[in-house]
Amino acid sequence: MLEVARGALSKMATRLDAPVQYAFRLGDEQIAVNPMIGKTVRLEFLGAIHCSHCGRKTKSSYSQGYCYPCMQKLAQCDLCIMSPERCHYDAGTCRDPAWGEQFCMTDHVVYLANSSGIKVGITRATQIPTRWIDQGATQALPIMRVATRQQSGFVEDLLRSQVADKTNWRALLKGDAAPVDLLHVREQIFDACAGGITELQQRFGLQAVQPLVDQSVVEIRYPIEGYPAKITSFNLDKNPVAEGTLLGIKGQYLMFDTGVINIRKYTAYQIAASCAA
Numbered sequence: 393m394l395e396v397a398r399g400a401l402s403k404m405a406t407r408l409d410a411p412v413q414y415a416f417r418l419g420d421e422q423i424a425v426n427p428m429i430g431k432t433v434r435l436e437f438l439g440a441i442h443c444s445h446c447g448r449k450t451k452s453s454y455s456q457g458y459c460y461p462c463m464q465k466l467a468q469c470d471l472c473i474m475s476p477e478r479c480h481y482d483a484g485t486c487r488d489p490a491w492g493e494q495f496c497m498t499d500h501v502v503y504l505a506n507s508s509g510i511k512v513g514i515t516r517a518t519q520i521p522t523r524w525i526d527q528g529a530t531q532a533l534p535i536m537r538v539a540t541r542q543q544s545g546f547v548e549d550l551l552r553s554q555v556a557d558k559t560n561w562r563a564l565l566k567g568d569a570a571p572v573d574l575l576h577v578r579e580q581i582f583d584a585c586a587g588g589i590t591e592l593q594q595r596f597g598l599q600a601v602q603p604l605v606d607q608s609v610v611e612i613r614y615p616i617e618g619y620p621a622k623i624t625s626f627n628l629d630k631n632p633v634a635e636g637t638l639l640g641i642k643g644q645y646l647m648f649d650t651g652v653i654n655i656r657k658y659t660a661y662q663i664a665a666s667c668a669a
């Protein structure tokens with residue numbers, strides 16, 4: 393085994409290609425992961441976690457990579473990030489209005505994706521297709537453009553009556569979802585939710601809430617040589633080593649013959665990555 397890098401782990405960098413190209417991000421280094429498929433790969437937690445924001449050593453990671461004080465104070469760790477419809481920027485109580493302006497008071501896209509089945513999701517316009525790849529979607533289609541994160545939350549709320557908003561990660565790691573005609577699903581949803589969409593347009597303006605009808609479906613293929621026979625998760629907090637033959641990568645999951653690991657869960661952990669020659 394040859395150590396390829398060590399440092400603070402971030403979620404893998406991705407590039408849309410056929411298949412998706414992945415890179416480990418450890419500290420300042422990026423190491424391509426696709427060439428490691430089929431080889432023995434080892435990730436070892438070196439015992440320290442440093443907050444992604446302040447760098448302070450923390451016993452546990454909160455909100456994927458932060459120390460407890462930062463989790464309580466940073467805008468990106470506020471409840472409204474998980475529940476965008478609860479955005480309180482307009483009330484003047486945003487934890488960090490400058491951050492809010494950059495990340496929330498900006499164009500968002502509502503999309504349909506097929507990951508472990510059809511789901512609706514939201515993302516900043518600039519995060520396409522990264523968000524889809526991080527979720528392991530095999531198909532995706534932008535269906536609405538809105539002016540703020542909060543509005544995207546309202547639209548998602550509305551569409552949730554028609555489609556799920558969660559990914560079943562176990563199903564995701566068992567195989568590819570059956571292809572779906574997302575254009576057809578979009579039309580069904582627009583029909584079913586026409587009244588609700590009109591209400592949002594009356595409230596925020598036609599410019600703010602725009603259905604997208606000219607988009608095409610993006611197909612995403614992942615580098616996968618095989619799926620694990622049985623899905624067990626590595627837990628680096630309990631056992632610091634995850635090792636096995638790397639079968640493939642989907643979303644932010646590495647799939648080994650010995651188990652799976654969600655890389656994102658270990659953001660800010662000090663990790664050493666090794667690979668057999």
Ligand SMILES: [Zn+2]
Pocket residue numbers: 443444445446447448458459460461462463
């Ligand atoms: Zn911190």
